[in-house]
Amino acid sequence: MTSVGFMVCVALERYLVVAWPLWYRFRRTIKTSVVVCVVVWIFPLVFFFSFIFWVQPEFILTVAAIFLLLALPLFIFFLGGTLKALSASTVPSNEKRRIVGVLVLVLLIYTLLFMPNIIWLLSVESRKNFIFDLLSYIFLRLSPLADLFLYVFMRKGVIDKLLASVCCCRMDSNDISRSSGNDDNIHTVSSV
Numbered sequence: 001m002t003s004v005g006f007m008v009c010v011a012l013e014r015y016l017v018v019a020w021p022l023w024y025r026f027r028r029t030i031k032t033s034v035v036v037c038v039v040v041w042i043f044p045l046v047f048f049f050s051f052i053f054w055v056q057p058e059f060i061l062t063v064a065a066i067f068l069l070l071a072l073p074l075f076i077f078f079l080g081g082t083l084k085a086l087s088a089s090t091v092p093s094n095e096k097r098r099i100v101g102v103l104v105l106v107l108l109i110y111t112l113l114f115m116p117n118i119i120w121l122l123s124v125e126s127r128k129n130f131i132f133d134l135l136s137y138i139f140l141r142l143s144p145l146a147d148l149f150l151y152v153f154m155r156k157g158v159i160d161k162l163l164a165s166v167c168c169c170r171m172d173s174n175d176i177s178r179s180s181g182n183d184d185n186i187h188t189v190s191s192v
Contacts, residue, residue, distance in 0.1 A: 001044035001064065003143050004071050004114060007106050009036060010150070014099050015078040019085040065121035068114060075110060079103045102154055109146045113139045 016024040047067070051060045082103055086096050116136035120127060127133060 001047070001067060002041055003147060004068055004110065005040035005043065006147075007110060007150075008071050008074055009040060010154075011075055011078040011103055011106050014103055015082050015085075018082050018089060018091070018099060061121045065118050068118050068121075071110060071114075075103075075107045079107060098154075102150070105150055105153055109143075109150065113143050113146055116140075 013024075047064075051063065079100075082099060086099065089096075091099070116132070117140045120133060120136040
């Protein structure tokens with residue numbers, strides 16, 4: 001739940017940077033980032049301890065699955081809103097690719113690693129299938145590795161050269177050398 005919460009924070013931050021840049025620039029503070037991080041960490045603990053003592057396990061699994069499933073429409077909304085805002089913005093093309101790439105990667109990580117677990121939580125029949133149970137557990141355990149990959153992807157430098165080498169993401173060499181020397185000016189809530 002915490003990992004999905006931070007992925008929603010990353011997607012929301014990217015959306016706000018592009019769609020509402022002035023509002024985000026004046027509202028972004030370290031205090032806000034710390035509060036968001038604490039809430040993202042505390043909410044799953046409160047959820048777990050409040051339900052474990054008073055509610056049936058089936059109900060806990062269903063509520064957890066619904067909570068995790070609520071992130072999907074948010075990811076789609078943030079990706080669509082960002083694409084719409086980027087089409088009308090004057091952001092350099094390499095930054096556009098980076099922003100969209102991060103949002104697509106967040107959606108891909110969520111879909112590949114968390115959706116099998118959500119299906120497992122919602123379906124009683126899937127819990128009886130040993131192979132599906134094992135695969136959803138393995139995919140869920142790969143989440144920290146995917147978070148590391150997401151963090152590396154968000155940084156400038158090597159990833160710019162990787163994106164430039166992909167045939168659909170052409171950049172001239174001046175864009176690569178110019179962008180690899182600068183630090184990423186788009187900070188994420190999860191990097192606090």
